[in-house]
Amino acid sequence: MAEDGEIIEHHVSEEMEKKRHFARLPEAFLEREEHGSTQSSHRLLAYSDALISIIATVMILPVAHTKIQDNEELKESLQQHLTAKIAVYLMTFLIVTVAWAAHIRLFQVFERIDDCLALLNLACMMLITFLPYTFSLMAAFPDNILGILLFCSCVIVIGLIQAVIVLYGFGRPHLLNDQIQGSQNQGFYKRHILKVILRVPAFCFFAGIFSFVYPLLSYVLLAVVIFFPYISQSLRWCYSKAVGKDEGEISDPMLFYSYHPNEPLSKERVEAFSDGVYAIVATLLILDICEDNVPDPLEVQQRFNGSLVDALQEFGPEYLAYFGSFATVGLLWFVHHSLFLHVTKSTRLMGLLNTFSLAFVGGLPLAYQLTHEFPHNSHNELEAIQISCVIIFFAGLFQLAIWVAALFNQRETLHPFVHYNGQDHAFMLAKLAVYPCMALGTFFVTCVLSRFSAPVFHLAQIGVPFAFLLLRLLVRAALSVLRWLSRPSHPAAPFSDVLT
């Protein structure tokens, strides 16, 4: 009885699995040596997701650590000091998530791995984590071709390692996934996948050569090669939606590497990657606090007559910023978690929207660094708080966009009880709407009551967790009001089946 109501994730109890394992043990003993030891790829992929999510996110630190002079206005200093670094952060985030998407594509081909594949994958990861540095070089020396050459060589080597992984895998078909393993046409798959993978290093090779002649052209070439499949597919998808013959396109015989927005994307890996980003962002501020906000014993002795409490009061706003930032990131994670509990299958388009949402989440440490850096009631403080609101707004808005994208194809992507007019549809919508509404509201209130911007912002932050605790009650109340209002004119209100 009790077990029927829950939303289950894709795990079975260890006990059951163990029994299954021991049942097939005798054959395992006989046939094991034939293939060496192969393994499920689950943990390797989770580790790769963790690495990539950390690398994508930590590049916000150089931005957040930029010192802004007090005598300048925030707007000017933002333009002068931060634009380049923010561009590096966004580009790194996008490039790294593109590499991550390629990694997902690559490992969708495999069902199992062995030691050799694990080591090749680690080599690949090492080069991916080096990409942010090449970007920093490019941003610091836009006229020097060294940055672009380093970037191109990294991408070329990554591409070659991935090609070796594919060749190695097709040489040992028991590692491949069941669909390719059962196919008559393994050679066709192999050629198609290799073609897609090797296209990128080939273009990068030319971009590297062009950079000697005309550096700007090679930047354009790189942008095209990285985003071309997404752009062309988006355009094709929009076109087919407009003309209305979308069903013909989906029946592509090639399920892998199709770059179609409805191409399935491993839900487990999207979750693992998002968890990594949320966890890093939630903890980045405490790292700064531990390093910078422990006062110097000598200073405490001299300036504060040995009173540690007085010395710590200087850092008061920092602690508030930490708890505010942790609560916001934690609750955005909570909304993401609730959303993906209801998702049965995630698509490329949802993955892309998730990436945009995460890019804004990654910007939160910058926003919080800004909010506590300026004197109280200054013009800079107001702008810092408004920037925070904008970042929170877009992070929440793109989460909402994932939900809308899922609803467009709800029979495939969502659990039936959150379908439009389903049991929990309104509740989920309310959860997703909390942060955009809060951010928008705070933004406009601070525009009007600019003198009270900091108290308003902190009040909003403290209020949101309680809003989540009471959300179910609030949604019920709102729905009954809606029903009561719509009863005289429409006997069956749109949400009436949601209520008990």
Next chain:
Amino acid sequence: MAEDGEIIEHHVSEEMEKKRHFARLPEAFLEREEHGSTQSSHRLLAYSDALISIIATVMILPVAHTKIQDNEELKESLQQHLTAKIAVYLMTFLIVTVAWAAHIRLFQVFERIDDCLALLNLACMMLITFLPYTFSLMAAFPDNILGILLFCSCVIVIGLIQAVIVLYGFGRPHLLNDQIQGSQNQGFYKRHILKVILRVPAFCFFAGIFSFVYPLLSYVLLAVVIFFPYISQSLRWCYSKAVGKDEGEISDPMLFYSYHPNEPLSKERVEAFSDGVYAIVATLLILDICEDNVPDPLEVQQRFNGSLVDALQEFGPEYLAYFGSFATVGLLWFVHHSLFLHVTKSTRLMGLLNTFSLAFVGGLPLAYQLTHEFPHNSHNELEAIQISCVIIFFAGLFQLAIWVAALFNQRETLHPFVHYNGQDHAFMLAKLAVYPCMALGTFFVTCVLSRFSAPVFHLAQIGVPFAFLLLRLLVRAALSVLRWLSRPSHPAAPFSDVLT
């Protein structure tokens, strides 16, 4: 045929799970509203693991960022500057892993969660991530009681939130795990768990009060309360092993909160926590490199006549340190991954040894920071390299200890084909032995050839990945030599069944 050989992890295909889900959908619709929406706790726990592993590891950064003056000897400066910070790092790591173990214990009681539990857990996480700061304060101001008061209040609030979680859970029995849910004696479980949980805040309350009178006593009290269950159980276990009546102890009726070294520990969570630590450690250095090693455009213009390549050559050792550190951490992860593929059930003792191994892994960024900070061929460089060797040695040794601890109870904890004399036993042992042997060898070689310490160390680092690639061949060769040597005297050599 091909599927028989692999070591499967505890996952079933999404497809199968989806079918199961849809099959039980009609009841789900009927009974769902009764309990609100409950969810599997899997992703919540993975996110908590990620947060705790990051917090445990990042405290190495203040240690690694300590500036060491060039005119001092490393040994002295280590003693003067680093001891306090290293103590903070180790204490934080231990305290945070104790909090993590308590978190595992707490959530072993639950099978499912709901939104309210998720929010309470996030509040708990927020306070756990704040603990490192209280430690930094304690280390900087050992005579001031503010640090210890802050720490005690955090622990008290965490304990109270956990008690609320337990009360909330027992108020909604459908959230509890099947064993407790089916038990006649839920009240007994509830009282026992609450007693264990509330013991810690109660002691902290007294420690906080004592700190006003006699601060040192409260430190001792804290140490006792945190490690008491482990120490008493370890002593009891050693005693029972020595006397030889260990089987009587295990049949304790209380499976939860027994603090027995053989108490099962969720293998999935140990893996998730370890992955987090390895991923953070692997990427900490690139973060430093991106922030500090992009040369200033002005300086390049003035000092190097605009030649970026010359300017970057200054940072050469840093890049080498990065790739060396990433490779070492990646391969230690690889060994850990191979080890836990063969583990069927992990115990508290294995978890403790894993924690020690991870604490040394967390020290690697410090070691690598040291190796590239000193002029070539200086006495400091030699010592830095030897410290690196010691850290790698202990990280590897504790991994080996996990394996030995598992072998003591191999029928319960290991897959049959890695049992002593099993098919892959020697291969696994070789994998675990690579890093301790390499570290020990490098240490002694650098003692003798102190002038060539840096090349020897880098050569060893470059050699290890190839050693792993060729390990299977090497083990086979070694075993055939062994067999050939032992054939004349013993017809059945100890490892002869390992060979095909």
